Structures are given as C-alpha cells and as structure tokens.
Amino acid sequence: MRRVWFMAALVSLGSAACATTRGMSPMSACEQGRTSGCGLWGDELLQQGDVAGADRAFGLGCDAGDMQACLAQGRLRMEGGDLTGAEPPLLKAYQEADEEGTLALADLREARGEPRDVESAERLRREAPALDKPDFEFVFAYRVDASNGLGNDITLNIQPMGLFERRLTFGGNLAFARSGASELNGFLGYQHFVSSWLLTYARLMVGGALDAIPGQGPNVGGELGAKLCLGPLGHLNVAVGSSRSSPAYVSMGLGINGILVLLAALH
Template identity: 55%
Template sequence: MKEILSVRWLVVLFPLVTVACATSAAYHPQKDCAAGSAGACVDWGDELVFQGDKPQAETAYGQACEYGIATSCITQGQLLMERGELEAAEPPLRKAYVEEFPEAYEALADLYQARGSPSDLEIAEGLRFEAPAIDKPAVEYVSHFRVDSRGGLGTAVTLNVQPMFFLSRRLDIGFHGAFGFGSGTSELNGFIGYQHFASTWLVPYARVMVGGLVGQGLNYGGDVGVKLCLGPIGHLEFAVGSSRGSPLHASVGLGINAVFLLLAGLR
C-alpha cells in the first residue's frame, strides 16, 4: 500500500513549506531546530555543509531524520559514509529505504558496495536494479490522443499493470482500447510489454498486443514509446505503433496512478 500513497511526496515538500512560511526576522535555523522544527534542521544542516562543518551537519540532518524528513536521512547517511562510518550510516539510510525513495536505494547500494563482500555486492546490484522503479505506480490509467498516417484522429485508453514483482516493473501487462479513427474501427486488446528504466524519470518501452476489432475479427499489433515519469503520480508518454485496426499512428498520453482515480470515484 505504501507505494500507492503520496506520503513520501508530502514528506519531501514539508521542509519547503516550512521554510516558505518562516518569514519572521526571528527565524534562526539552529535554535528552531533545537526547538523541534524539522525544516529548520534541514536549513541548519545545509548552512553547516556550506560552512564546511560536515560533522555538525550530520547531527542537524540526523535531527531532521528523527523528525521524519526522509531526504535528510539519506544526506546524513551519505555524510557518515564519506568518513567511513558504514555501520552508523546504515540506520538512517534504511529509514529512507523503507519509505521507498529511489535515492535511498542508490545510497544503500553504495554502502553495500563499500563493504565489498560477494554477498554485499550482489545486494548492491539488486538495489540499483530496483531503485529507478520503486516509486512508480503499480497500476496506471493512461488516456491517449492519436493520429494515424492517413490523418485520422482518435483516442485510446490503457490500463497498465506493473507491480514490482514483475521483474521490478520491467514487465507490464494490461488492456488497451482505441476508438474514433477515420475508418470508424474500434479495437480492444490485451498486451504484454517490456520497460527499460534509463533513469528514474526516463522509461522507453515496447509492447505487443492481440485482441479484436469490434465486429471485424482478430486484431494484432504493437507500439514503442517513452515515458517521462513523475514518481508515484504518473507520467507523460509519446509513442508510435501499428495494428490491423490502426495503421501506422503516433500518440501522446497522460498516465495517472490508478489509485487516485479509485479514491476520486469513492468520494
């Protein structure tokens, strides 16, 4: 359930909101951090790093981490790793890891790699494989606008299922429907695809699909495209493809975490 919630994004934005509201002339990051302000602890840590006082910055980021700022847990862990404190670095990195931040997976992989045993190196490799996919939705609803090679306009919808146990979201399956091209043909398909996580935000993909043309028998085809991802929220995608019902076409689509639509429907 954790991967479908946007709590992590609220955690990331919280320090920014706190700082934006702290317009008083009395604002003092060190004192406000000691008084319990998570955002002030982040600010105080940033100031100390700028001043070159990384040991004290570790403490400030550690306080922000205790107050629930997972990104500060990552920074604290990385600072500890810089001076070889691998055992001390693991708890804050794991705190961010369980919140499913890609950066935490990468930092924890660095820690295991620094330990250097064969088993640690294997864990590091697995963490890096999972990192770019971990914060993506398990199920996406995508709405497309399409144009074919003959100038016909149409729309399409996709329900894309991509849980982590599908090779860390590299494999995906789902349903696809296309409507309204110049031929008037509508198609309903199932598909299977492969996604390559070039980074946390850039995801090329390819799919093959088989289904039916409404009233006209079998349909088959495929498409290739690229997603521009925004973490657990969704993505923008561009694709080209072809099928028996939809000859060569290009599309642009907007994908939304399906849980958001489900919650909206329950209201």
C-alpha cells in the same frame, strides 16, 4: 509625498516581518520540529568542525521525515567509516522511495564487499529510478490513425515492482474510432529507464477488432513509445504503433496513478 511615506512604511513592516521569521536560528527551528532547520543546523555544525553535533542535527531531521537529512547523516557516517551506523538513515530513505538515498545505500552495501551485499547493491541501483512510480495507471490517449482517422483509447497499465523493478508491464487497452469502439487488446511490455524521469518502452499486443469479419483472426500488433515520468502521479507519453485493425497510428497520452483515479471515481 504621502504615498512615498505609505510605501516606505509598508516596506519597513514587510522587512520586519521577514526578519522576525528569519530571525529564528536553524538550531531553534530544528528543536521546534521544523525539519528544514535541522539540515541547515547540521551544515553549520559541519563547517564548525562539530561532526558529532552535525550527526545529531541530521538525525533529528531524519526522525522527523526529512529524507535529505537522512541522506546527509548516512553519508556523514560513511565518510567516518561507520558503515553499520550509516545503514539505518539510508534504509529509511529507501523505504520512502528516495532515489538519491537508495543509490547511497547501494554504495554502502557495495563498500562492504560481501557477495550478498554486492548483489543487493546491484538490485538497489535497478530499483532506484522506478521506486516512486505507480503500481498501475489508467492511460488516456489521443490517437491519429492512417486508416481509421481520429480516435482515442483507454489503457490499464500494470507495472508492479516485483516484475523486474517495474520494467515488465502488462494490461489491456480499448481503442476507439469515429464510429465507436474498434479494438480490445491485451499487451505485454518492457520499459527501459533512461533516467528516473524518462523511459522508453515496447509492447506486444494481441486481441480482437470489435467490428472484424468472422474468421479474420486475432488483432496482433505492437507499440513503441517514450514516457516523461511525473513521479507517483503518472506520466506523459508519445507512441507509434501498428495492429491489424490500426495499421499505423501515432498517439499522445496522459497516465494517471490508478489509486488517484479510483479515489476520484468513488467521490
């Protein structure tokens, strides 16, 4: 019986603590700088028909860095026909690499109907799935090759936004076989964004086999693959490829944001 009372006391204390935490209204939470409260407060005001109050609440959240609040404020103003007022919060979401906010900004500019705005909307839609991807990555892959057996490779994959919204990539890779380094290649590739988290790619490679017989010629090849994107952190990928030095291989890799790799190396 004592254990039952003890457990009941713990439950009561836990419930009281939760009630105290949850007791703060969304308005109070928002005014105290808790960004999640601003969105809730704005939703409550919308349900009450207070559009102006909801706009203010979403604005407070947006100013504090809540991209969902920026998106809500932008859409609310668009619904009210205020395309000029809707642009600043949606532009902020775009600048913070928020895909949904970027697509909403594209809708806004397309709604204006001006040729320059329509062109901008098309560009924003191309950018949206690529916004939060790294500018460059180090890729560490495990490779199974039909002729050279087990191995791995290290690739520097450079994919800046300026090259067709990260669809064009270039870099180099160093492949290893059991006996050691086997080939060094440069590559040029193209990525197709199926969605913001999945893309397929193809690349052409040219370089040299490090143990090649003199006069053998360049190591030419290609690779096809798919990436499961992890936002700004990097990606997971699988690929199949072939080159003069590695006639048929399958690989699985992990790409890590180059900035994170460099910071880790410095420490």
